Amino acid sequence: MRSASGGPRVLLRRLRETMAEQVSAQERLDKIVVLIAANMVAEVCSVYVLRIDNTLELYATEGLNREAVHHTVLSAHEGLVGLVASEATPLNLSDAQSHPAFSFRPETGEEIYHSFLGVPILRAGNTLGVLVVQNRAKRNYVEEELEALQTTAMVLAELIASGELSALAQPGHEPAARHSAQKVGAILSEGIALGHVVLHEPRVVIKDYIAEDLPKEIKRLDTALAKLRADLDRMLERGDVAEGGEHREVLEAYRMFANDQGWSHKLHEAVATGLTAEAAVERVQSDTRARMLRSTDPYLRDRLHDLEDLGYRLMRQLVGQDHAPSREQLPDNAIVIARAMGPAALLDYDRKRLRGIVLEEGTANSHVSIVARALGIPAVGEVPNAPGIADPGDAIIVDGTSGSIYVRPSQEVEAAFAERVRFRARRQAQYLALRDRPCVTKDGQKVELMINAGLAIDLPHIEDTGSAGIGLFRTELQFMVGQSLPRTSDQLALYRTVLDAAGTKPVTFRTLDIGGDKALPYMEAVIEENPALGWRAIRLGLDRPGLLRGQIRALLRAGGGRALRIMFPMISEVAEFDAAKALVERELTYLRQHGHTLPERIDIGTMVEVPALLYQLDELLRKVDFISVGSNDLFQFLYAVDRGNAKVSERFDTMSAPILRALRQIAHKCHTAQKSLSLCGEMASKPIGALALIALGYRSLSLSATALGPVKAMVLDLDAKKAEAMLGPLLDAPAGSVSIRQKLTEFAEAEGLAL
Structure with missing residues (x-):
């Protein structure tokens, strides 16, 4: 590398001294570009900072016309600097002016310089600006010079992210790094939350970026890499993995990344430029993330997650942070941000302090979204680089009504949303006033509105909402929040608490619906290509009858002396229901023989969520006491759409003719057989969905507690006969010939129904 001042390590040391000086932000930046130019024997060194208006402003230069500082502004895609920023990749040219992206700015005086080296200033995968060096002579900069400039850009990234440069900006032209930003994602759970950021996987805090002892840093890196690889080797040698299978293949691929020589070489190169081991890992991770985030290849984006996790583990080893901060130690208004999160991870948080969730992944029908809605926690997903x-x-601010989030909002935006929160509180008070009114339509049709629940903390909602009971109690949540399998006595205690809280109101207990994305942290994970169609729910229960029998025994004992309703999930054929019901009969015999008090009445039913049951309803209805439609799974199976896949989850409309016809068929057969019918999917939690269901003949709906008020308000103003007369002909018309959702909306507007 060409250098007049001792190479990158000397440069980093001098930069650290400059960063510590008590000088103004502009003086500090001016000194930095002089140091870089001198160290790299560059005639020009310039720093461009990305502004909130998505433009790049020249903030400092050595070699160009200094009068251009804070006057030269490029669009985010303009010129060579814009190209570096938009692509987030370095650009090394021997003759810059011959490049098609070159943009001539006469005020800078750069026309006499030919060679150009620009690198993005990156932090956490985000572009904050561009660092450029130039020379008159036509030449390509060597790899060592590129490495040195990238390393220096890391220091500048921390300076920009600190907010120090904001004092140099005109109003409306502040650096984007620490200013207000709006991001748009997908609505996962409605509501509005104001709070402060908590990272689900906290970033490792790097205190020292510049190495004091280079051999020591290389040794630290090698030691951490060796430990990381050894940990993976031990995982692969475990008995449950060593025998092979898909789960071993996944871990083998993971180990391959950890042993990749290219990754290791990049880390060592970064240390060689003068960075500490942990700073080197962060730089390589940031470069990789910025590059791969711009890829449209889903395979590469999945591999990014693997590499990020490896880098995260490596950094934690280097700085000695073995565990993330306790999730109970949250601020009072925590907004949790995560790349992805399962329902069990969400339930780890203190719900009294958790205000909202922001996810990079996740769709409206994923289980974490369903749990968030059940808890009344606003959530937004599909936020890039969350x-x-x-x-x-x-x-x-998390706006779950529009799918927007506002980072570091202005006082005006914060005040506006605070008023919206107060308005929503007033509206909730109006819904609360309806709590004790009978839920009857204008034409006298009684509609049961029940709540979905899963934990003891949900039970006050029975009284708070005035619900008719619990239409779906998700028993798996008790299993998901614990660190070990709940004992039968623990299950018994919870079920008794639930029945006591409900009093005379009915409670429908769904047996364990685990598997798929609802994995238990203390059980061996089963890697499946299609987990939604795999070993889950009743399939797992029948294959592990000890687990299901223990739960059934706890339910029967809890229901002693009172009415009990048990429902089996994911039944796909009548024989499965027969087998599950036989376990209930077996446990009844056992309890009877041992002198336990039995329930006064037991109703045993099933969820209809597998399309195959639509063609077995006549046989099934002769055996069940009731049916509950699980619309979430039924809809995704009918359309062969993975509700957790954002690319396809919105490709069908729950108000489409095929879905509504299937629901009408179920309602007709249940009414003919005089069997109780309800629906407990997310469709019931939307007033427009409830409107369609009532028009189809459904008179019992189970929904999230937060949705009960709006749905009840709609029901009280509804003429069910009119709705039925409107919807019937639409379903008989050729599919796709009319938008049923639009017609329902028009009907609601004409009838004065709030949707």
Whole structure:
């Protein structure tokens, strides 16, 4: 490398001294570009900072016309600097002016310089600006010079992210790094939350970026890499993995990444430029993330997650942070940001302090979204690079009504949303006033509105909402929040508590619906290509009858002396229901023989969520006491759409003719057989969905507690006969010939129904 001042390590040491000086932000930046130019024997060194208006402003230069500082502004895609920023990749040219992206700016005086080397200033995968060096002579910069400039850009990234440069900006032209930002994603759970950022996987805090002892840093890196690889080797040698299978193949691929020589070489190169081992890992991770986020290849994006996790593990080893901070130690208004999160991870958090959720992944029908809605926690998903958009403690607003989030909002925006929160509170008070009114339509049709629940903390909602009972009690949540399998006595205690809280109101207990994305942390994970269609729910229960029998025994004992309703999930054929019911009969015999008090009445039913049951309803209805439609799974199976896949989850409309015809068929057969019918999917939680269901003949709906008020308000103003007369002909018309959702909306407007 050409250098007049001792190479990158000397440069980093001098930069650290400059960063510590008590000088103004502009003086500091001016000194930095002089140091870089001198160290790299460059005639020009310039720093461009990305502004909130998505333009790049020249903030400092050595070699160009200094009068251009804060006057030269490029669009985010303009010129060579814009190309570096938009692509987030370095650009090394021997003759810059011959490049098609070159943009001539006469005020800078750069026309006499030919060679050009520009690198993005990156932090957490986000582009904060561009660092450029130039020379008159036509030449390509060597690899060592590129490495040195990238390393220096890391230091500048921390300077920009600190907010120090904001003092140099005109109003409306502040650096984007620490200013207000709006991001748009997908609505997962409605509501509005104001709070402060908590990262689900907290970033490792790097205190020292510049190495004091290079051999020591290389040794630290090698030691951490060796430990990381050894940990993976031990995982692969475990008995449950060593025998092979898909799960071993996944871990083998993971180990391959950890042993990749290219990754290791990049880490060592970064250390060689003068960085500490942990700073080197962060730089390589940030470069990789910025590059792969721009890829449209889903395979590469999945591999990014593997590489990020490896880098995260490596950094934690280097700085000695073995565990993330306790999730009970949250601020009072925590907004959790994560790349992805399962329902069990969500339930780990203190719900009294958790205000909202922001996810990079996740769709409206994923289980974490369903749990968030059940808890009344606003959530937005599909936010690109979610963990990188804010720092811990940043103010943030989650708007679950529009799918927007506001990071570091202005006082005006914060005040506007605070007023919206107060308005929603007033509206909830109006719904509360309806609590004790009978849920009857204008034409006298009684509609049962029940709540979905899963834990003891949900039970006050029975009284708070005035619900008719619990239409779906998700028993698996008790299993998901614990660190070990709940004992039968623990299950018995919970079920008794639930029945006591409900009093004379009915409670429908769904037996364990685990598997798929609802994995238990203390059970061996089963890797399946299609988990939604795999070993889950009743399939797992029948294959592990000891687990299901223990739960059934606890339910029967809890229901002693009172009415009990048990429902089996994921039944796909009548024989499965027969087998599950036989376990109930077996446990009844056992309890009777041992002198236990039995339930006064037992109703045993099933969920209809597998399309195959639509063609077995006549046989099934002769055996069940009731049916509950699980619309979430039924809809995704009918359309062969993975509800957890954002690319396809919105490809069908729950108000489409095929779905509504299937629901009408179920209702007709249940009414003919005089069997109780309800629906407990997310469709019931939307007023427009409830409107369609009532028009189809459904008179019992189970929904999230937060949705009961709006749905009840709609029901009280509804003429069910009119709705039925309107919807019937639409379903008989050729599918796709009319938008049923639009017609339902028009009907609601004409009838004065609030949707």
